[in-house]
Amino acid sequence: MGAGVSRSGPSGPSRPRRSMPSVKALTLIAAGNEYLASLELERVRAHWEKKGYTIEEVDTEDVQGLLYALDTPALFGGGRFVVVRGAAADLEDSAERLAAWAESPPEGIAAVLVVDRSAKLRKVLGARADVIELDAPKPWETADWLVKFLKGRGRVIKKDAAEALIEAVGTDLRDIATSAEQLTMATTGTIGVDTVNKLFRGMESALYTFLDVLLQRDRAAALRHLGALMRAGEHPLVIMQALSKQFRAVAAARDAGRTPAAALAKELGVATGYVNRSYRHGRNFDAGEIRRAFRLLADADLALKGGLLGEDNPPELVMELLVSEIAGEGRMAAARRR
Template sequence: MSIFALSAGWAVAAAVEQARSVAGRAKMGDVTGVDFAPILLVLGDEELLATRAVTEAVAKARSVDPDVDVREYQAGALTVGEIAEMLSPSLFGGRRVLVLRSAQDARKDLVAALLGYARNPDPDVQLVALHLGGGKGKAFADGLRAAGATVVPAAKVKGHRERVAFVREEIRRGGGRCTDDAADALIAAVGADLRELAAACSQLIADTDGRIGAETVARYYRGRVEVSGFTVADATMIGDVPAALEALRWALHVGVDPVPIADALADGVRTVARVAAAGRGDPYQLASSLGMPPWKVKNAQQRSRGWTPEGLVEAMRAAAECNAAVKGGADDRGYALEKAVFSVAAARRGSAR
C-alpha cells in the first residue's frame, strides 16, 4: 500500500464511488476516526495538525498492510507524466499511499489530471493532499472537495477560545478529560505554541489518572514561566550545561513540577537517538517513517551533531535513572535533574573524543 500525501488539494477523491469515499469533516488534524479514504484533503497551514494528519493516515494504512508503500512529493515539482506513473495500477498489487505536499503549488495541467483521476480513484491507492488553504490553488482544493474527498481541517489555531478547544481535544484524544479552567491554566503556564501545549497535554495524561482540573495544572506548572522542560532538554542535548542549569533552576524556582522536566529530557534524548539512527535525509521524507513532525526531525538532526551511538546509550541510561528518581519520590528531585543534565552532557563530551 503506498500512501501519497498530496499537499493541499488532493483530498478530492472518491466522489464517484461513494462506497469507497468517506465524505465529511474530521476534527482538527484528526483522522483516527476516518476509514481508508481514496483521497484525503488536509486543509490548512498549521504544521502540527497537518503533519499529525499525515502520520495518522500512514499509521492507519500500515495497521492494515504493514508493507504499504509510502511516498512523499512536492506538488510544484511533479509533472503529469510522473503522476500518471505513480497512480497507475501496480503489477504486484498491494495498497499505496501517496503524500503530496504543497498541493496549492501544482501546475494547471497537473491539477486537471488529478481532478480527472479523482472522479474514479483506485481503491488501493490513497492520495493525501496537503493544501495550505487560502486563494492560491483554491480551485484544486474545491475540486477535490466536490469530488468527495475527506477533508481534515488543519487551519492555524487563533485566539484563546480556539486554544482552549485544542487543549481539551488533546486531552480527550489521550483518553482523559479536561475542564475549561484547566485548559486556561495550562495555556497561561505553557504558552500559545501548539507543540508545547500538545506535549504538555501528553505529559499530564501520562502522569495523572487523566482527569485534568485546574488544581492538577497548578501542581505541575505554577505561574507563567518563560522556560519549560524543553528549554532544559534542548540546552542539555547540545552540551550547553550553564544554559541548561540556569533554565532548570529557574523552572524549579517558579514552581514547575520536576516530572514534566524529566519527561522532556528523556524525550529529547530519545528523539535524537531515533533521528540519528535513521541517518541523514530530508526531514519531510523521514517524518513519515519516524512518526514525527518535520520540524522535530530537523531540530533533532541539528542536535545530533557530536553524538555517537555509544554516547546516546549513556544519555538514555541517565535519562531513565532521572525519570525513576523523579517519579519514584526521590528526596531531592532537583538534584536528580541536575545530575541528569551533567550526565547527559558528559555522554556527549565522551562522544566527541
C-alpha cells in the same frame, strides 16, 4: 468520512482517534497549521499502512514526479500510499488531472495532498476526494481547543487548568499537545489547575518539551527550548544526562517490538516518558544516526569537562552545537521529504 468533508476549529485534532469507515483513494488536507495537518496525516497514513501500503513522499514542486507516482504500482504488490506535501499553488494547474485520477484510481494506489488552503483544489477535487480543511484556534479559543483535544483522548481537563497550561507553555499547538500528553501520563481522573501548576511550573516540563521537539528534529524549536532551560538555571550536564537517557531509550525501542513502555522503561532504568517519546518519534533516526548521536554526546560531555586539550569552550556553545547537530536533517528526515 464522506466526500467534501470540511473540518475546522478546535474540534479537528480529536479526529485521529476515530475510525475511518470509508476512505477515498485521494485525500486533500488543507490547513494553515502544520501541527493540525500532521495529526490528520497520521490518521490517514495509519489507515493505508494497516492495509499494507508502502509510503512514498513527493514534493508539490515535482508535479511530473507526483503524476508518475500516482500511476506507478508497487514493485512487490501490497499497494502504495503517496504523501504529497507543499504549496497548493503548485498543484492548481494539475487539479483536473488529479480529479480525473481520483475518479478512477489504479488498483493499489492511494494519495494524500497536504497543502495550504486552495479554493480551486477544493472545488475541483471536492466531489472525488476526501477534503479536510483545518483552522487553528484563535488565541482566545485555544483553551477550548485543548479541552476538546483531551476529550478526544478520553480525558477531562477543566477550563481554568487548560488556561494555566497554555500560560505555562505558550500558544504553540504542538507544545501544548506535547505538554497535555505529559499530563495524561502523570495523572488520572479530571485534570485541575493545581495539577497543572504542580507539573508545569518547573524544569521537568521544560525538559520534557525540549526532548520531544529534539526527537522530532525540529532544530529551531529544540534550540529555543534549550536556551530557555539554560537561562532558567538548568546545568548543562543535567541536560546531557537526559539526552543520554533519551537516546538509550530510542536505541532500545527499535528492537522492543510490542514491549509495553513501562516494562522497557523499568529495564532501562528511565522514566516511562523517555520510552513513550521513543515509540512516537524514534523512527526519525536510523541506526547510523543513533550511533552518531551517542558519539556527539560523548564529545560534548568531554568538551563540557575541559576537552582533551583543556579547552574551555562556553557551555552554551557546546550545548547549542550538540543540539543543532543531533536535530539537523539526516537521511531519515531527507527521505521523508522526497
